[in-house]
Amino acid sequence: MKLANVGITVVNKKVPLVLGDEVVLKRELDYKYDKNAIKCLKNGEFIGYVCSDDYKVPDNCIVNKKLVPYFKYLDEISGKIITSDTIVYAKDDDRAETAYIIEIYLPDIEAKEREKEKVLKVLIDGNIGKVGEEKELLAKYNLEKEEVFIDDKPVGNIVELRHKDSILTDYKYLLEDNADILIKAEEGKYLFGEMVLSKESEDKIKEEYMKNLIEDIVERGIDTEENIKDKIAYINENNIPKCLFTNILKTYIKYDEEDLCFMKKPEFLYRDKSGVLKRALHYLTMKDKNITLVGERGAGKSTMAETIAWLFNRPVITISFSRDIDKYDIWGYKTIDITEEGERKVVFVDGPLTKAIKNGYITIFDEINVADPGVLESMNSVLDHRRQIYISELGQIKAHENFMAITTENDDTYQGVNKLNEAFRDRFIRIRCTGHDSIKELLKSKNPYIKLEVLEVLDDIYKGIRLLIKEGEISEKSLTIRGFENVAISYDPEIITLKESLIDCVVNQGDNEDDREHIMNIINMEVL
Template sequence: MILDELKQYKPYSISPGYHSEHILYGEKLTLDYIDGTTYTYEYETAKAIMGLVHSQYNNDQVYLFTHEHSLLFQIIHNNQKEAYLEYSLQDQRFIIASAYEKSDSLYRLLLVAINYIYNQYQTETFQDIYENWRHIDMSQHHHANEWDANHYKYVLNIAKRLIQILKDILQLQDCFLSLHYDSVEELLNHLHMTFNTQSLTPVFLFQEDLQHLLLDLQSKQQIYQSLSSSSYTILDVTPLYSTQERMKLPLFLQESIKDNERLYMQNRHFLDQNDFDLIKSFQRGKTWSCLYYGPSGTGKTTKLLCVAGALGLPSLKMVGSRSIDESTLFGKYVLRNGETVFEYGPLSLMMKYGGMFIFDEINMVDSDIISSLNDVLDGTKQKILDNGEIIHAHPLFRFGESMNIGYAGTNEMNLSHKSRIQNKIKISQLPIDKMSHIIVKETGIDDTTATKMASLLDAFHNVIINEGNETTQRIDLRTLLNWANKTVDLDGDVIRASLVTIISELAEEDDEILNLEDARQILATNGPAASVMSLIVHEFVE
């Protein structure tokens, strides 16, 4: 958890039970009624109730940062940061960082966080709080007024539960940090973490946008069950070519079939529901074109090769660039042994013999080249070549393309081309456990080191966004694989291995870095390379 990091730097700030009476109950006041309400003032519950009923629509914002298996919440009241609350999804515990004992905003933060957690994860511990809150019409209370007897029962029930939760947090060892907020801000800046820009309070405190609230849990669970994907079976290789047909293919295509089948068998456990659905569709043949899109290093091209391997298909791949023209794809006349002959391009070869043509990073090519694919991707699946030949696609011809979204040098795909692609599959950043499994499998490094490497990828990306250049610098799963392989080569020296794999990606444009031999020299510079080096040292050096 993020706030656990603070205990390494500021252990004196860990304060179990610190001023718990003030934090829980506030000061004893001589009030008959709580301001803005008809509720009788009672010392044991007054501060919690005031924390709930004194919330104001324009003055309270709660922001969220999702980090691995924890959720970090921050409350800002009247433009002042007042508290942080982190919740572990694994062991279901809270950590609070707060310095204002008298502030009642901690109760608002707790309520918003608990409503969010229950809404998103259905944690049964918080169901009663959520259900009581649902019975309050918050639209009447945007300005912390008009709290009459109609809602008192629900407010009191919530207040008592929040007091108990907060009391448990305060009494647990290591779960309450009494410190100033610059300590938390310093840590977040060090880890290059930023909160979401949208506040949670409109939905999870004031109940706006009701269609996104879990108002009927049982009904919603039934809907989820009806929409849930059916379990899928990991498929064996099902060759579409007969043995005789396969033997008639050129030798290099026969070899590519073996490579694709081997790749599929090695990686099929990493495929997901969409991949196996595509394999089934490609097997039937009515669907024969697809697009994988998403961040770099998420396995888009590997998935396409695996689809080909699952069906026993050969493949040819072309990587998109500005230098590609129509003749590169379909063929051209060349001089060979004193004679001018026509040489088929990779796309026309796949159309002729059948198999998977893979156009990698297709949005790197010029738009007129994309337009030249229209005839191939139409229902006729044919192309007139420069030698006058009309080539009709083989029944087992399949077309797959991949692209990274939003990177330097990419083009917006035109709608005409998009409409011709039958299946479009989005791939997001792989989860840490999946990345670590791939790193272990591909490099032979130990699982603990692989997991640490994978867990740093988001932080690396944040450094590049905040300090580097997204158009020229990139660290992705491929970079992590290079790092892991170099670590194995260097007998486990993770730091040295990072210099020529991870740091080298960021040091090219940094004049302060003279060489990549000494991590200490890199740490002494200013820039993204130093920040990433600091993250690596912090993670791997005891």
């Protein structure tokens, strides 16, 4: 339970109110002026309404629409009056209304949703006579006999267990013995029921389901056992729920040989300290969803996008935008081909986006907000629920179910960026990425014995490299946090100097010669 306050505008002033009075909040579904209306009652008598966001409520108060989700689980919410106040009506600052502040306790609705997640649909091959719509019967599952019983009489066998879209019938041997099944209806020779998984059974089924998925993926040659082990270690390290990774595994397919060259483990993986990767993965497991990763240079946007492609085990194509990129660079173009017979033939060469759409690639649109608006407009139909595009030379193309779009976008504080068209922008869920302001704590966790003065030097060099990236002097791919970790772990003044370690682990990871030179200049300023 958590404590919250709400404001109540008094409509019925005939009901006396004093501090400490107990009141009740209830939904009023037929109130035509506000679809989120919640009324307040004292001893059954109407007092007024919970303030909407039309009102300027005190900072510690929540408005009515924030309370609406709780009424999915509650018929009413109890509270007590703790103070009177004045609420100013936002649309007319001269108009003020008398109001009272009420203290309420709210349940953990996330926990309620989690309980709902554990409900299994059960199909039983059996017959018990007609079960009316309002009549529900409690049955028990006998694990040893694999039968369903009512009052010690067998009524049938479970023929299907379903959780959302997943069929879990093969896992009924992991159910708890004597588990309750609520039979809700009967149709023909089948009974329809529901059961709530115990935590122990739920964990067993999840583990077994994931294990079987992985075995199937490896057996079919879709991914290697070693690569999946690396992914599991990664999700554990970055607090990605296993159920989320299971949803990702369910999307794995076998790609053609020519597609495999676009699939690889990134040299550097994104380190998720704030949960942004978890949210990105969750959105991308939903149908027809795209994401935008927005933030300053050096925040790890490209690294996160490449990490996502690796976890999803899909080919990835990166399109780096500039003002010179046109629609032919994206979709493709006509050219002349010479046949084996020496004849000239006009052919269409697929562009990177066309290839990705056809074959189910992840496409990373890098620095999308420097692109020509006309190019972006041409993509709209393939980025929304239609998931298709018309190309005159090819006709209508339906996107592969595994096609996915991720854009990276620099903060609009940078020069040279365009304001994205609202229609294009609206097709993406925007996730803000923030870089590490300091890596001292991270490096200390890798080597608890590292000296403070060495930590300070490494942190200053890191900040200097981030500044170069932010100013556009070097690529964000030239910043390697893992490189700094390697320095913290391997530096030993009796064997190797700090500068030597930095050259091997940080400088040499630079994306190109110019970037390496810039990074070396910073190191020379910090390390003698």
